[in-house]
Every structure is written in structure tokens, then in C-alpha cells.
Amino acid sequence: MKVLLIDDEKAMHLIMKRMLAKIADIEIVGIFQETGSAFAYLMNHEVDLVFLDISMPRESGVEFAERIRESGLHTKLVFITSHKEYALFAFDVDAFDYIVKPVMQERLQKTVQKALAEKRSENLLRSMQKPASEYIALSCLGGIDIQSNNGVRVKWKSSKSAELLGYLLIHKGRLVSRSKIIEDLFGGMAQKNAEVYLNTTVYQLRKVLEAYGLKENLHSESNHYAFSLNQVHVDFLSFEEGCRQLAIIDETNLRQALELEQKYTGQLFGERAFSWAWNEVERLSLMYTSFTQRLSVSLLQSGEVNTAIRLLLKLMAHNEIDEESFMLLMKAWAMQDNKEALVKNYSQFSDILHREIGIKPSSETADLYKKLLSGLNS
Template identity: 55%
Template sequence: MRVVLLDDEKAMHLIMKRMLAKIEGVEVVGSFTNAASAEAFLSGNEADMIFMDINMPRENGVAFAQRLRESGREIKLVFVTSHTEYALSAFDVYAYDYMVKPFEPERLQHTVRRALAEARGGREEAAGAAASEPRVHINCLGRLEIRSVRQGLVKWKSSKSAELCAYLILQRGSLVSRARLIEDIFGGMPRKNAEVYLNTTAYQLRKLLDAIGMKESLHSDANHYALNLSPAQVDLHLFEAGCRELAVVDQTNLDRATELERTYVGNLFGDLDYPWAWSEIERISQMYAAFAQRLSLALMNAGDSQRAIRLLAKLAAHNELDEETVKLYMQALAMQHNREALTRLYARYADTLQEEMGVRPSVELSRLYASLLAELDAAE
């Protein structure tokens, strides 16, 4: 595995190189003190993983990571920083891990060996999977995009063609009447104009699908439309199926559950505010929250409170008023004997409840907080 180091402190390069040298299969191919130098290197060289600091001169690590993601690079990004407050921003750019300085060599080894195991598994499966690998990927979580193996990110013909595609994706191949589409997508427009606009939008979507090898995927007749997604892989459908299959998360399926959680990079359709999708956005959001809570509890039961805390921080940002998340978060912080963070979390939650809803934390949550503090007192 080819590794790049990005940190403005050269002493950190030496420390990381010593730690990584003890892990078989790892080669440090470059070390840089600023993002511009790292980017220049990566433009002509391959790398599998970057260990990067966040606070650096001229450009911080999160901004650099965002640019890497926008360019389509799927390199694994591991943030190594002295600060905990950037964790949510890091996972917004699909960070592979977030390590807080100082950390033990075992912490680094765990992350690298997990990546090596995934890479080995991928190579073993590649030959058999190549023939059945979907040539089109449709991403609905956190954004709305179509990616073709041949063409990369596909550009929408118009915003309405994207909306029509999103609408039909949620129907899962079922027929939808023209009247319903006009009402939901083109509401407020004169009927005659709306029908013309629907025809034009459907034509644009059909041309886009034809160009990426999904010819005849958009079915239409005099009164209906339907979208056949069998040639494509849809992240939304994979996520829903995974949540159903992993109704119980434990040590036997912890890695699989962790990978599934990473596919949820944001709410359904991201920032696209489609009124007709509000109920589905809420349903998928609640499905993710329940799954992430199951995974967090499994991580805590496995003794991995650090990974549980990272996940719960992401989940708390997703819904800061969810009491079940706060309970788990408090318990995970107590596992690390982090009284300061525990107190800060409870106080912030209480303040938010008061500001947003005019109420105080429930008796159950308050008792849990008190008992965790008592346990920490007894352990000191």
C-alpha cells in the first residue's frame, strides 16, 4: 500500500515513518509540509492512503481533501490532528479515519491493517466481479448523481430531468401516471405548458440514459412513465437492503456494518429540496439513525469506544435533539473516562432543548448522566 504523509511538522513525518515501517506491505512514497506540494506529487503518482494534518499554512487539510474528492480521487484519507472539533468536517469528505495526536502505534496499526485487508479482499474478488460489476452507479444519498464506468460523472441535461429521475427512482420501477408527475413536479404551471415541459424533460432523461448504456430504461406510454434500474447500482437501494439484513449488529458483522454506514454520506438527494420527497427523506434519515445507533452500541460492546464516539459525533450532527444518540454518546465518553467531554455534551444538549423546545432533558437522561458521573468519581 502506497502512503503519502502531509503535515507541516517535519518531526511528525519521522514519527509516522517509524511507525509505518513496522507494518508489512506499507511504503511511504512521499512526505510533504503543504497541500500544494502533495497535490503536485499526486497529479503524477498513485497513492492508496494519505495521512494528513488539518491545521497547515495556506490551506487546511479539510479543504485539500474536498478538492481531492471533487476531482474524483478515491484515495483513503486519514486525518491526524491535535484537534477534535474538526471530526464532522472530516467525515463530510468521506474520511477513512480520524486520529487525535498523540496516539499509540496500535491505533495506527489498526487503521492501516484494516485498509490492507480491504485491499486484499478487493483484489481477490476483482476477477470474478468484473463481469457483473454495474457499469452505471446512481447515488442518491447526500447528492443526486449518475456515474458511468466509461464517462465518469454524467452531466444532467436540466434540473427538471434530474428531478424526474429522482422521482422515478423512488417508485422502484412502478408505473407513475402523467397526471401525478405533472401535479408533483410541474405544479402551478398551466396544464398545457406542463404537459409540453414533461415531454421535453422525459426526452432529455431518455437521451442521457441512452448515452450511458441504459437504452430503453425509461418506459413511457400515453399515460404513464416508469424507470427500470436493473442495469444500474443504486446506493439508496443497497443501503435500505443492508439495514434490513443487519437488523442485529454484533462482532460477527461489525466490519460489514461499518462499511454500510459509510455509504450514508447525507440525506436523500442532499441539498435538493423536493417537496414530494419530504416523507422519504425523513424515513431514510430515521432508518440511518436507528442503524447507526445499533452499530455504535456494537462498537462499544466490542470495546472500541473511539470509533463509536466518531460515529456518534456524526450522528449527533445529523440530529442534535435525538435523545437515544445522546445517551449512547454519553456512555461512550464515560468509557474513555472523559468527564470534561461528557459534561460539555450534556450541557450543550440541555441548552439546545431549552432553546428549541422550551423543555429540559428527560428524567431518564438526567439520571443516566448522574450515574455516569458517579461511576467516574468512584473510579478515580
């Protein structure tokens, strides 16, 4: 396991090197006294575990950790600190562990062994990613469902088992700690009760997955859980990847784009309002809106006005005050020489804006309406 040391005191470098040398399977790949060069190293090299002093000049360990997480790196971070109260800050930046000075060999050994165990589990998950002849469909757009190739649909043991699967799918195969799961899924519950509830939920989910041959996909190791994406097709992950591949939509991929739009069958998890999922729900919703608007523009340019109108009306039903979608819809009505629809829909849109948020259509929308109406009157 590759380890990085970051501490402004050279004495701590010597102490940590001596203690880590007594632990098998550890390779110290870098030692730094400041965070700038350490950050540059992490951006360009594979590192499994970082031991990080919190109290450092210029940039504290917590600030450095926040920068690491913002960059998208999930490297395990272990804080070294003289103050126990910093433990709370450690969890805020998803730290793997924290050790209070003076560092004791036994305590360090415990942290490293835990990290080694997780690394083995991660390697196991990767080794399981083998091509499969048959896939199970996991649907999260519009609800949470499991369906096999022969059409067998899931019967959930409990609503929490469905929620746990959705939660692990959001993390895309990455390991998530029990403490984090309890915080997000069982917040407000007494710790002891939450522990029991989580154990029951994991058991229920395993039983559900077993019916589809996916029991081993729910992996647990050292108080962490992950769901392997091997042998499964996840609709929202497929939709997200499709949007990336179709960044530009034209006549060469218009049919493919239309097929992708049909895969978005509703918001992430449907009516299940999980507070931990709000950011992902909004992100995917905005991704769908942007994709469908681009698709509609391409349809209008290709003369497929009826199809564009159908999609734009779907967008307006999704968000009735979205002016960008409405402006595209007005252009579509004008292309059909449908003055009645243009006037009627503009009036309805104006009423909705006034009723819902107390404003009038923007000057851009109003000017476009006048221009289109003038063109139809001429």
C-alpha cells in the first residue's frame, strides 16, 4: 500500500517512517512539509493512504483535505493532531481516520490494518468486474425497481432496503462507511437502534438480491459497504453516460438521441423523497432538461416539428416556468403557422409566472413572442 506523509515537522517524518517500517505491505512514496507540492504529487500519482498533520502553516490539514475532495480524489486521509476536538472536522471532509499525538505504534497499526483490509476488498470488487452474458436491470428513474431478463420484478422486503440500494448505487461501487450510512439513512435515531436497523436492512436487501443472483454484489468489509456494478444495468448511470457521449446532437445521431430521451422515465427515485439524494435528483433533472432542449433544437432544424413539440411539452410539464423551453416551444408553434397555439400558450405561461412567482415573462421571451406573432400576421 502506497503511503504519503505530510507534516511541517521533520521530527514527525522520522517518527512516522520508523513506525511504518515495522508494518508489512507499506511503501512510503512521498514525504512533504507543505501541502502545495503534496497536492501536485497526488494529482499525478496513485496513493492509497495519506497521513496529514492538521496544524500547518499557510494551509491547514482540514483546508487541504477540502481541496482534495473538491478535486474529486477519494484517497484515504488520516489526520494526525494534538487536539481531539479536530475529530469532528475530520469527518466533515470524509476522513478515513484520525490519530491523536503522540502517535502510538498499536494505534497506527490498527489504522493501517483497517486501510489494508479495505484495499483488499476494493481489489476484490474490481476482480469481480467480469463480462457477463446476462444483466439485471436496476431502474431508479421514476422509482426503484429490479427486473431480470425474464421479466421478474422485485418485491421489496421493506422501504429501507430499497432506499439502501439506491444509496449505494449513487456511490457507483465505492465503499461507504456504516457511520455515514447511519447518518444519512437513519439520522435522528438513537445510535444503538440505528445500528440494529441497518443490520436488518442489509439482511433484507441481501435476501432481495439473492433472488436475482446478485447477493455477492452487496459487499461488506471492515464496517463499510459497497454495491458492485458487475452484471447489472443501472438506468440513470446509462442515461448520464449517454448524455456525455451525445454532447453534440445532429442528423447523424438524432435517432440515438431520441432513444436516450425515452430512457428518462421520471426523476431519480420518483416520489421517494430521500433527503440525501436531493442534489443528485436536481443534477440529473437539469441534465435531462439541457439534453432535451438540445435535442429539440436539432429536431426543429431537421423539420421534425411535431416531435420537438411533444418533447418540449413534456419539459414544460416537468417545469412549467422554464423560459428557455417555452421559447423553443413558441418557435415550434410559429414553424407550424399555429397562431392560436402561440397566443394561447403565451397567455397561459404569463399567468403561471404571475401566479407562481409574481413576475412577467422576461424581455427576451416577450420580444420573441412579438416577433413570432408579427411574422404570423404578415
